[in-house]
Amino acid sequence: MRQSVNGAAERRSRGIGRRGLLGGGLGAGLAVGLGGPAVAAPGAAPSDAEIHRRFNPRSWRSVRDQFRLSRDYLQFSAFVLASHPAGVRLSIDEHRRRLDVDPYAYGAFRNDMDRSKGIRERLGAYLNVPAGEIALTDSTTMGLGVIYTGLDLSPGDEVLTLDRGFFGTDEALRVRALSTGITVRKFALFDQPENATAEMMVDRMRAAVTPRTRLLAVDWIQSSTGVKLPIRMMADALAVINETRDEADRVLLSVDGVQGVGVEDIDLAALGADFFISGLHKWMLGPRGTGFVWAPAANWARVHPIIPSFSEASILSWFYGKPWPGPPGDWNSPGGFHSFEHRWAVPAILDFHEAIGKDRVAARTLSQAARLKYGLSRIPGVTVKTPADPAVSSALTCCAVDGYTSEQVVGRLKEEFRIETTASEYQESFVRIGPSIVTTPDEVDQLVRAVHQISRT
Numbered sequence: 001m002r003q004s005v006n007g008a009a010e011r012r013s014r015g016i017g018r019r020g021l022l023g024g025g026l027g028a029g030l031a032v033g034l035g036g037p038a039v040a041a042p043g044a045a046p047s048d049a050e051i052h053r054r055f056n057p058r059s060w061r062s063v064r065d066q067f068r069l070s071r072d073y074l075q076f077s078a079f080v081l082a083s084h085p086a087g088v089r090l091s092i093d094e095h096r097r098r099l100d101v102d103p104y105a106y107g108a109f110r111n112d113m114d115r116s117k118g119i120r121e122r123l124g125a126y127l128n129v130p131a132g133e134i135a136l137t138d139s140t141t142m143g144l145g146v147i148y149t150g151l152d153l154s155p156g157d158e159v160l161t162l163d164r165g166f167f168g169t170d171e172a173l174r175v176r177a178l179s180t181g182i183t184v185r186k187f188a189l190f191d192q193p194e195n196a197t198a199e200m201m202v203d204r205m206r207a208a209v210t211p212r213t214r215l216l217a218v219d220w221i222q223s224s225t226g227v228k229l230p231i232r233m234m235a236d237a238l239a240v241i242n243e244t245r246d247e248a249d250r251v252l253l254s255v256d257g258v259q260g261v262g263v264e265d266i267d268l269a270a271l272g273a274d275f276f277i278s279g280l281h282k283w284m285l286g287p288r289g290t291g292f293v294w295a296p297a298a299n300w301a302r303v304h305p306i307i308p309s310f311s312e313a314s315i316l317s318w319f320y321g322k323p324w325p326g327p328p329g330d331w332n333s334p335g336g337f338h339s340f341e342h343r344w345a346v347p348a349i350l351d352f353h354e355a356i357g358k359d360r361v362a363a364r365t366l367s368q369a370a371r372l373k374y375g376l377s378r379i380p381g382v383t384v385k386t387p388a389d390p391a392v393s394s395a396l397t398c399c400a401v402d403g404y405t406s407e408q409v410v411g412r413l414k415e416e417f418r419i420e421t422t423a424s425e426y427q428e429s430f431v432r433i434g435p436s437i438v439t440t441p442d443e444v445d446q447l448v449r450a451v452h453q454i455s456r457t
């Protein structure tokens, strides 16, 4: 069947209007019922509905009980890819069930548009930015592609990035350089991560910027070292540089924030990033396959959507053959049908975090991280590679043990002490530890004792 322009003309001549085109799904406001028996049979494992019903957000034990994470190991790498709390599992199950019954009616355009709008509103409230400026993605990496492929850059423009940054940023920029002839230059914010300070990082950034620099692409918290970049100070220093530049020549600051979302008590409006890119399936513990990009509207105006969105504005523009106004976050949300049961369960993870309190999540996580860094720092032969100063460190903690590779330490922690950690997969690999709301201060102490034993034998 001939599609596109002919299809649109045909529908116009048959008088199919906006509702007809977009109204093929169910309306907004469909409450997700939490299916399944509320109480398990005696002796049976509790159902998700029962686990969810028992949730007491004031109790950290109850928070941990919301997860089916194995108790065979202490879970210090749970942030790598989320395990879902019961509320998210229930929401996913309910959407999946309804999609399986009638995917067209339940999954068609209108339902997704309404739900996506609701998700952007919830995320906007959580992040403290306008909902219309949030694009929905399937991952951080997809968001990096949205910005680094779509941003208006010209041959000869320079992009700066970091020598220990996430490989997805490097790859997105490498490919962009091939297609557009931009220059990508890496530089170091510090020599040894453990000695990094905010002032040093800002000074090095200032020295790296040249008249041709248009973009600085960084991670908020580096997964290679655990160093947290002083984004606000960097943004302020760039603002001084940008004062003497034309609007089009400004240096934009783009931040991959995935290692901080769900850890830090985040306020995006105050952070200072020009673009902020994250997944929701690491520390946030949200549905696997979900993420977002935020930018102020003026910065979105410099980005071309790289994948057609299935937004109302984009479909109506196509239908009526003229640009249809719509929020930039909508335009820049890559379209196509998604694994909707996961995307539409995002509100359930926001419910979870809001019930506990964003500030309490941050305090619980960061206090364990401080305890961990202190404990490790007292072990002879162990170097904590992540600085102790909370201004430049977060939850993710890296260390090295004399005489061992990081893989050896991670292997021994798992086999001998039943503790799950990871080795950072970078040129220089460190043991990477993630205390979080599914670990406890006692478990942190166990981990420190285990590292101590390993360092002695």
Ligand SMILES: Cc1ncc(COP(=O)(O)O)c(C=O)c1O
Residues within 6 Å of the ligand: 138, 139, 140, 141, 142, 166, 168, 219, 221, 222, 223, 256, 258, 259, 278, 279, 280, 291
């Ligand atoms: C800094 C950073 N960004 C992005 C990613 C990938 O995130 P996603 O799976 O959401 O693409 C990772 C780790 O997997 C990471 O450490």
